[in-house]
Amino acid sequence: MHKKLLLICLLIAPNLFTAQTVYKSLTSLKLGEERELKIQLPRNYEKNKEKSYPVLIVLDGDYLFEPVAGNVDFYSYWEDIPEMIVVGINQSDTRDSDAFYDSERFLPSENGAKFFEFIGMELMTYLDSQYRTAPFRVIMGHDYTSNFINYYLLKENPLFQGYINISPDLAPEMANRVAAALTKSESKIWYYLATAEEDIPSLKEDILSFDNQLKIIENKNLKYNFDNFPKGSHYTLAGNAIPKAIEQIFEVYGPISIFDYNRTLLQTSVSSYDYLVEKYETIQTLFHVNKQIRLNDFMAVYNAIEKTEKWEELHDLSKLAEKHYPKTMLATYFEARFEEETGSPKKAMRSYQKGYGQEPISFLTTDFMLDKADKIKQDFGY
The missing domain is CATH 1.25.40.10 (Tetratricopeptide repeat domain)
Structure with a gap:
């Protein structure tokens, strides 16, 4: 019986796991170095020559890319979400400097400012020139990098429409700044926030307070969702947050529930x-x-x-x-x-x-x- 099941799995596996992952090194003039990228292209990307795809940028791509890419491939296979181009940025040695902000204005500074420009001016330009991208863009981060993604929301014309915040380590004033930006936003924004019962206590306290600010915002352009998972540590909560965030941001695409x-x-x-x-x-x-x-x-x-x-x-x-x-x-x-x-x-x-x-x-x-x-x-x- 077990041999039969194994044979079936081997036969169907090539048909199930056909999303393409490519690995690229992108030279950055802003950073003065190369950055390693993981890029998952949708199934049949090469066949659908006229089709364009939303883009999901994943910070901490060295450990978040695979679970995100797997969820996107799974949900899009069942047509619950659109097919997407998923891009992970490896930051195993650079995340602290990438997400650095100064201690006076609490805005990106030094390498943090360079990394901010790298994503907005170099990475997105590269993706748009090399792949068939649609203008709907989502960005995701975890703790320190989750705080960082919110700086794009503070721009007059935000680069991203969707923000997935997994246990953000919020900079001073960030909660107030995001709340103000979401309150006055004249364009549609999808904002997801998550913590868990066993999250780092200091982070969790700030996140719960942040949620209290966001859930009272009255703006028809804002689609806000929050999860406080009953189980999960600071790291394992990502396993719950990733599919929930993807489902909620792309809810309109799915079948009528x-x-x-x-x-x-x-x-x-x-x-x-x-x-x-x-x-x-x-x-x-x-x-x-x-x-x-x-x-x-x-x-x-x-x-x-x-x-x-x-x-x-x-x-x-x-x-x-x-x-x-x-x-x-x-x-x-x-x-x-x-x-x-x-x-x-x-x-x-x-x-x-x-x-x-x-x-x-x-x-x-x-x-x-x-x-x-x-x-x-x-x-x-x-």
């Missing part, structure tokens, strides 16, 4: 059809992905329309289904249900009959569609 279905789509004041359209327009705008609407999302919206009895929306849903799933029965079924519920049984019957010859999809089959037509014929004597 049961939570969103119950909380949003079943509310009578909400148009389920508009919610679906806006969701995929947001995906296009943020991530530059012209994504086909998931069949499950179509069905979630259809079920919500059924429950809220907003029958007029089925007509629009049918047109949208025709665009995304042409030649299938999906659009025909939605249109037939619309006609059936709005007082046109004869039109509904003909629409169901139209399903004959179209491609089956989901629960829709030729027999199902013809049975629906026959029932109307019997009920109304057509």
